[in-house]
Amino acid sequence: MQTLSKVWLFCALLLISSVASANLTIEITRGSDQALPIGVVPFEGGEGLPEDIAQIVQDDLERSGMFAPLARNAMFERPSQASDVQFGTWRSLDVRYLVVGRARQTGSGFELQFELMDISGQSRMIGETVTVSGNDLRGAAHYISDQVFEAITDIRGAFSTKIAYVTAQGVGDNMQFGLYVADADGQRSQQVLTSDQPIMSPAWSPDGRKLAYVSFETERPAIYIQDVSTGQRVQATSFEGINGAPAWSPDGRKLAMSLSKDGQPDIYVLDIGSRSLDRVTQSNSIDTEPAWSPDGRSLIFTSDRSGGPQIYRTPVNGGGADRLTYTGNYNARARFSPDGDELFLIHQSGRGYQVARQELDGGRLVVISETTRDESPSVAPNGTMVIFATQQGGSGFLSAVSADGRSSFRLPAAQGEVRDPAWSPFLN
Amino acid sequence: MQLKPLVRSLAVALSVLAVAGCSSTGGTQDGDAYGSQSGSTAGAGTGSGVGTSGTGQYGSTSGGAGQQADSRIPEVRTIYFDYDRDSIKSEYESVVMAHARYLQSNPNARVTLQGHTDERGTREYNMALGERRARAVQRFLNIQGVSPSQMSVVSYGEERPAVNGQGESAYSQNRRVVFSY
Numbered sequence: 001m002q003t004l005s006k007v008w009l010f011c012a013l014l015l016i017s018s019v020a021s022a023n024l025t026i027e028i029t030r031g032s033d034q035a036l037p038i039g040v041v042p043f044e045g046g047e048g049l050p051e052d053i054a055q056i057v058q059d060d061l062e063r064s065g066m067f068a069p070l071a072r073n074a075m076f077e078r079p080s081q082a083s084d085v086q087f088g089t090w091r092s093l094d095v096r097y098l099v100v101g102r103a104r105q106t107g108s109g110f111e112l113q114f115e116l117m118d119i120s121g122q123s124r125m126i127g128e129t130v131t132v133s134g135n136d137l138r139g140a141a142h143y144i145s146d147q148v149f150e151a152i153t154d155i156r157g158a159f160s161t162k163i164a165y166v167t168a169q170g171v172g173d174n175m176q177f178g179l180y181v182a183d184a185d186g187q188r189s190q191q192v193l194t195s196d197q198p199i200m201s202p203a204w205s206p207d208g209r210k211l212a213y214v215s216f217e218t219e220r221p222a223i224y225i226q227d228v229s230t231g232q233r234v235q236a237t238s239f240e241g242i243n244g245a246p247a248w249s250p251d252g253r254k255l256a257m258s259l260s261k262d263g264q265p266d267i268y269v270l271d272i273g274s275r276s277l278d279r280v281t282q283s284n285s286i287d288t289e290p291a292w293s294p295d296g297r298s299l300i301f302t303s304d305r306s307g308g309p310q311i312y313r314t315p316v317n318g319g320g321a322d323r324l325t326y327t328g329n330y331n332a333r334a335r336f337s338p339d340g341d342e343l344f345l346i347h348q349s350g351r352g353y354q355v356a357r358q359e360l361d362g363g364r365l366v367v368i369s370e371t372t373r374d375e376s377p378s379v380a381p382n383g384t385m386v387i388f389a390t391q392q393g394g395s396g397f398l399s400a401v402s403a404d405g406r407s408s409f410r411l412p413a414a415q416g417e418v419r420d421p422a423w424s425p426f427l428n
Numbered sequence: 429m430q431l432k433p434l435v436r437s438l439a440v441a442l443s444v445l446a447v448a449g450c451s452s453t454g455g456t457q458d459g460d461a462y463g464s465q466s467g468s469t470a471g472a473g474t475g476s477g478v479g480t481s482g483t484g485q486y487g488s489t490s491g492g493a494g495q496q497a498d499s500r501i502p503e504v505r506t507i508y509f510d511y512d513r514d515s516i517k518s519e520y521e522s523v524v525m526a527h528a529r530y531l532q533s534n535p536n537a538r539v540t541l542q543g544h545t546d547e548r549g550t551r552e553y554n555m556a557l558g559e560r561r562a563r564a565v566q567r568f569l570n571i572q573g574v575s576p577s578q579m580s581v582v583s584y585g586e587e588r589p590a591v592n593g594q595g596e597s598a599y600s601q602n603r604r605v606v607f608s609y
Contacts, residue, residue: 172590198587200551220582221555242559242583245552258552265556286556302553309553333550346550353549373594375550391547394593420551 024186024398024411024418026063030370032406035068036152038097039090042072043112044080046103051137053103053112053144059185060145060159063400064384065407070095082115082124090119097125099148109133114144116151126151138188158382159184162424164192164202164211165389165398169416176416179213181228184380184423186398186411192228200420203246208427212236212246212255223257225272236270245289250296256280258288258301267301269316280318289333292316294340300324302332311345325358327365333376336360337403338383344403346374355388355401368405378423379403387411389419498533502526505607506590507565508600511546514560516568524565527607528572535575541565542606543583544590546599551585558583565605 040058061067070093079085080102090098101114115127126147132140139160146157163186167178177199182189193199197216204211205225212225221243226233237243241260248255253272258265267280267290281287285305292299293313300313303321308329312321325331330348337344340360347356347365352372358365373391380387387400390410396417401408411418505527507520516524531537543562545554562581569579589602 168587171592172588175588198584200555200585200587216582216584216587241581242555244555258556260556260559265559286553286560288552288556289550302550304553309549330549332553348549373547391594 023189024182024413026059026185026409026411028062028407028409029399030406030408031062031068032065032402034406035062035066036097037070037095038067038099038152039070039075039093039095040099041075041078041080041101043114044078044102049103049105049110049137050135051141053101053137053141054099056138056141056185057099057145057148060142060157061149063185063409064149065402065409066149066153066384081113082117082127085117087117087119087122090117095119097148097152099144101144106131109135110137110140112137112140112144114147116148138183142183142185155384156382156426158380158384158423158426161381161427162208163378163387163398164204164422164424165418166199166202166420167413167416167418168198168396179211181211192226192231201245202420202422203248204422204424205248206250206252206425208424211422212248214244214246223255225255236272241265242288247290247292247299249292250294256290256292256299258290267299267314269299278318280314280316281321287312291335293336294338300334300336300343302334311343324360324362325365326362327358331356331365335377335379335386337379338381342403344368344377344379344386346377355386357403357405366405368403369399369401370408371399374399376420378421380423381426385423387421387423389421391417498529500530501537501609502530502607505609506604509561509603509605511599511603512557514557514564516564524568525572528569528574531569531574531578532572535578537609538578538580540608541579541581542608543581543585544588544602544604544606545586546602547586547589547594548599549586551587555583555585555587558585561603561605565607 038061040054042054046053058069062069077089079100081100096119098117098119099114103110103112110132112130116125118125130140142159145159149157161184162181163184164181169176177195178191179193179199179202180189181192195215195217200214202211202213210225210227212223214221215224222238223236223243223246224233225236239259239261242258242265244258246255246257255270255272257268259268264284264286266282266287269278269280283305285303287301287303289302290299298313298315300311302309303312309332310323311325311331311334312323314321328348332346334343334345343358343360345356346353349367353374354367354372355369355374355377356365356367371390371392375389377386377388383403385400385402387398390399396419398411398418398421504523507523541562543558545558562583566579566581570576591598591601
């Protein structure tokens with residue numbers, strides 16, 4: 001009994017250490033020359049708070065690639081409300097927009113007030129009082145970022161979203177895998193699953209509450225569906241052969257996937273409720289990596305039916321598949337932009353495997369990443385950024401690039417390799 | 429969830445102890461056998477153990493030495509593949525033949541053929557390529573007369589590299605099929 005409790009203690013320590021090391025830290029790798037200059041003034045009353053609200057907002061905006069925040073030490077005035085803002089001061093600093101605010105502790109949490117000023121127009125654009133219950137100051141800060149971003153760009157902010165990703169350490173038969181969920185800025189990571197067998201291909205349900213993923217924990221691949229907050233999960237499929245690449249239908253009722261139970265991997269659609277399985281493709285080639293069109297009517301997938309891997313599209317009900325990519329010999333793992341007009345995919349260029357963008361129907365293919373060992377692109381729900389896994393200097397980490405390729409950042413982990421990112425849908 | 433690796437490593441430790449008792453050569457783990465050797469030298473190393481006499485001649489078993497060898501799981505349990513290929517290279521045919529003889533001589537033995545790829549390209553597509561390699565070995569064994577019921581196939585794609593690192597020397601060690609008994 002004593003040994004057992006020691007084992008448990010050991011396990012508990014393992015758990016804590018792995019959770020602590022799983023946060024990812026943002027490094028901006030490329031800023032856009034078209035970024036809008038903005039000032040985010042430290043919030044009045046924010047000094048004693050556990051989080052620096054203005055810093056989180058500033059980092060969010062900078063990460064989007066659309067904003068170039070003014071350094072704090074250049075702010076020689078620190079207004080906290082619209083009526084205190086001296087427009088001339090900020091204009092002389094070449095700032096186009098200014099965020100000011102105040103924070104105070106309440107009985108049950110915090111209250112944040114913020115206002116967004118248009119410096120060139122000398123006007124107040126928006127303002128709001130945000131009530132924070134408990135200690136979710138980071139969540140409130142991301143909410144403010146969303147409001148500021150949308151007021152200026154007319155694009156819904158995606159700072160309050162999450163990313164799921166897989167970690168891996170070790171080699172060969174001696175490996176540890178983890179599935180994590182973190183804020184879109186890599187912070188507040190939470191462990192969803194650990195295993196000494198591979199974990200792959202996490203995919204968010206459209207309501208953002210569940211993850212489908214592939215786990216080899218039974219020493220062969222099976223697809224699981226897990227509720228992220230409760231941890232409850234079910235095994236969705238465990239057919240002979242490959243059970244891979246799960247993708248939720250936009251209505252959340254079905255999973256497209258790749259199964260090799262009938263020979264070479266083909267695309268199938270599982271109705272989660274009724275458990276009925278429909279075969280979508282029937283080919284003597286590899287068909288995998290399905291993704292649903294936003295209208296739910298068609299699936300795109302990777303197939304090597306023409307030799308090397310290329311992207312094809314088929315109606316969900318089956319029927320013929322059209323080839324969508326023709327540039328180069330290797331195009332795989334495509335994902336739709338939220339409006340369904342474009343594809344983001346992995347393209348083998350002269351330099352290596354890179355993230356590329358292509359208009360759906362035969363448009364020109366444009367490489368948007370600068371790294372050359374890229375995998376698993378996943379598009380932000382507002383379509384502005386693509387997160388992907390890459391490798392450089394022997395370590396694997398997550399990176400993101402703006403959809404136009406102008407700006408990028410990376411999210412390295414403290415240790416081990418990070419891969420297979422999945423950007424959540426909007427969560428509120 | 430965290431208990432599993434602990435139990436597993438304990439089980440591995442026990443099985444290593446058990447194997448050490450009945451086998452003069454250690455290193456039953458593929459990783460151990462190949463850690464410091466390149467694929468080709470490891471392949472050549474089997475020549476002494478499992479008669480390579482009939483190179484290119486399938487099905488013909490050798491004499492007494494071969495019989496003796498067939499009672500033990502062949503020591504070389506990994507074969508390597510060319511980039512983007514699933515064909516069994518001629519230098520590894522003797523290895524696959526040795527496993528075919530072992531499986532035929534031991535109808536209760538079961539093998540899992542684990543297919544692997546190098547890290548280049550996308551993960552799920554590589555899963556499919558790994559399966560192709562494992563199935564190519566399965567077909568070969570089947571043609572040699574091994575019962576389908578003795579074989580199963582699992583692809584690990586690029587998920588379990590034998591060695592980390594970039595470049596052809598690492599990639600070539602990762603493009604492999606492992607015979608796991």
